[in-house]
Amino acid sequence: MGYTPHVLVIGGGVLGTGVARDLAIRGLDVTLVTERGLGTGTTRGLGVIESGARHSSDETLAKRLHSERQKLGQIAGDCIENTGGLMVSDSPAQGETLRKAADSASIPTDTIEGDDLREREPGLSDDVGRAVSAPDAVVDPFTLTLATASSAREYGATIRPHTTVTGIGVEEGTLDTVSLRHDPAPGAHPAAVQPVTDGGKPGVPGGEPDDADRTMPGEAAEEAKQFTAPSTDEIDPDYVVNAVGGRADEVASLAGLELGRQTVVESTLLVDANPPDTVVTYRSSDGEDTVVMPRRGRTAIGTMRKTVTDDDGAAASITDVRELEDRASEAVPALQNEETLRADSALSLQCSGGEAGHDHELLDHGDRDGCWGMTTIVGGSLTTHRYVAEQVADDVCAKFGIRRECQTDEIPLPTVEPLGAASDITDERPVVCDSLPVTQAELEAAFEACESPAIEEATLRLGTEFGSWGESQCAYRVASALYPEYDESVVATVLQAFLDEHWETQRPVLRGETLESATRTYRSYVETMALGDEAIHGEDSQDGEAADPGIDLDSFADGRETANRTRPLACERPTGGELSR
Known part of the structure; x- marks a missing residue:
């Protein structure tokens, strides 16, 4: 060798x-x-896993995309949803160009018109009379x-x-x-992670059977984990x-x-609207493509691209959001009446x-x-x-x-299995929050699967995600699932990190009632729970010991005491309780 x-x-x-x-x-x-x-x-x-149909003006690229679409479908079928795609335009000339180009690249397509098109995607604009179907997919x-x-x-x-x-x-x-x-x-x-005195983890029985002081269910060990x-x-x-x-x-x-x-920022929107059944690509008369697609029970819109010279421009602007909303509404008019939850941005070179x-x-x-x-x-x-x-x-x-x-x-x-060994978990306890259809046990399993606890990764492992600021009011309940296994300072750090990142995606879309909701949520976290640098790390008191972080995790409403709460459907809006007041 x-x-x-x-x-x-x-x-x-x-x-x-x-x-x-x-x-x-x-x-x-x-x-x-x-x-x-x-x-x-x-x-x-x-x-989106693209079939290459909308790039068929470049035959070499279109064939490569179609080949990769087929290969990924074969090796990664568990990650891919074969939704199919529709290429539409309110310009007959653009629509015909799309169809001919796809045919020349040998990509399997079909033309759909009239009632068949309305049955396939009822939300399409009346100005769209014809669509070209393509084997796009969602991943x-x-x-x-x-x-x-x-x-x-x-x-x-x-x-x-x-x-x-x-x-x-x-x-x-x-x-x-x-x-x-x-x-x-x-x-x-x-x-450092503090050792657990009884050989188990906080809240879980551990140690030898004859240990008199081992941790019992519902009790915390003497030392909780820290980062x-x-x-x-x-x-x-x-x-x-x-x-x-x-x-x-x-x-x-x-x-x-x-x-x-040059650095390129690619921005996408998440909208609180019933999603289309397929990946809809709308080509405007000026040749710009806008994608409207399903994403975890909601609608995603993209993509806006711009070059930037520094980090100050590395997020979507209010102008970017408005332009994406307007372009998507030309294809699906109902979107103009729906709330945009956030704007995500990804960097590329x-x-x-x-x-x-x-x-x-x-x-x-x-x-x-x-x-x-x-x-x-x-x-x-x-x-x-x-x-x-x-x-x-x-x-x-x-x-x-x-x-x-x-x-x-x-x-x-x-x-x-994103939840690891706990993927088959069953839990009869109520859901933690009205906005996230997950139970306490599922949350605990998601955090356990993370190498280091983080709300974003935990919710991704659960197949869900926070959208609006109204939903982020439940973030403290999600973070409290770490307690008492983890120290209170860890819970506060995890919550602060999530809120900081969530705010970056919220700023470009906040207006009107959503801005008021964000303000109330911010005041709730900052004033009621004293989140901030001193609250997370603790401020040295006069006697040299760390001060109380200011968050009473024992009093957090984690969903266990709400006997009548049931698991909501995905995207179901709360009809009672804290979030509807």
């Missing part, structure tokens, strides 16, 4: 995990690091990323979430040591793949490299030849900058991620004289 190269992949999205999986299947030693939890950044996009990017990472692990890859690259050494034109920092809660008060203290280490990979998307320039700069690519999107580039820094040992991926998409990963793996293997064929188009992804 010859030497096995060690490759470090930076980036825990669907592309980074795809590269790690391909390299691991080919027998290389792979380590993947990601700053956050796996896949938590992938949900900011639409989640859950989070589950797809988990499945891809699980497959990479099966083939020997090491996956390290919550790990940031802090330095990349360069020695005589070659990448050298890479410095890493593992921090499960950036910004939190650093404290693990940050730790640092160094590794010496033979090669590095930079797959962090829109932040790739930050990683490259650690090695003294500049990418020279622009390829040298044109727009960010399905195109991609591999920047070999040895050839480009005289610094051997790293390749940066620019571009790529959810639909093309497997293909791009194959190109990267081919290139890396060639550098080490390895000739092994790609197998990621043949080996199925494993079925993953």
Whole structure:
């Protein structure tokens, strides 16, 4: 056996995990690091696997997209919903162009008109008289990323979430040591996990049967968990793949490299409306495409693209939101009367030849900058991620004289259970919150499946997500599911982190009653529960001991005392209780 190269992949999205999986299947030693939890950044996009039909003016790209759509359907069927798609336009000329282009690219399509079209999608505008159906699909990017990472692990890859690259050494034109920092809660008060005195975890029986002081159900152990203290280490990979998307320039700069690519912000909206049954792509008379699609029982709209020069423009603007709303309403008029819940933004880098999107580039820094040992991926998409990963793996293997064929188009992804071992959990207790149809036991299982507790990841594992500020009023109940196993400071930190991130997606869409609701929620958290830096970390008192964080978790309403609460349907609006007052 010859030497096995060690490759470090930076980036825990669907592309980074795809590269790690391909390299691991080919027998290389792979380590993947990601700053956050796996896949938590992938949900900011639409989640469409495109058939290539709407890009059929570029026949090569259309055929590639269609090929990848078929391959992903074969290997990742558990993550994909075959909704199909409709391409529509209020311009007869644009509609005919779409149909002819799809036919020329050999993509299976069909023309639907009149009553058949209204039956397929009743909400379409009366101005839309014809549609071209295409085999588009909807995918859950989070589950797809988990499945891809699980497959990479099966083939020997090491996956390290919550790990940031802090330095990349360069020695005589070659990448050298890479410095890493593992921090499960950036910004939190650093404290090691405290040992549980009875050998079990708080609230769970533990220790030997004859231990007189073991923890019993409903009781807390003497010491509750806190966040693990940050730790640092160094590794010496033979090669590095930079797959962090829109932040790739930050990683490259650690090695003294500049990418020279513009950053592109892609914004999508989540609307509180009954979703369409299919992926609807509306092409306006000026050739702009707007996608309206189902997403966890609601409607997602996208995508607005713009280039930015700094982080100040890295979020959707009010103008972006209005334009997306107007464009979507041209195709589905009922959307103009519905509430926009939030605006998500994802960053990517622009390829040298044109727009960010399905195109991609591999920047070999040895050839480009005289610094051997790293390749940066620019571009790529959810639909093309497997293909791009194959190109990267081919290139890396060639550098080490390895000739092994790609197998990621043949080996199925494993079925993953986002809740881990607790996936079959049954719980007769009432739901925790009127806005989230989950029980206390399900929440506890979701947090247990996270390497480090986080509300966003926990709700994604439960197949749901917070939308409006009204729903985020329940965030404290969700966070309180961590108590008493975790210390109160941990619960406060988790809640604060969620609210900070949630606010970023809320600012562009708040107006009228929603702005008033957000203000009330903010006042509730800040004034009633004293959330803030001092509340989370504690303020030293005069005697040197940490002050009370100001949050009485024992008094939180966690859903257990509400005997009449039943599990609501997805998207059901509350008709009683706190949120309807």
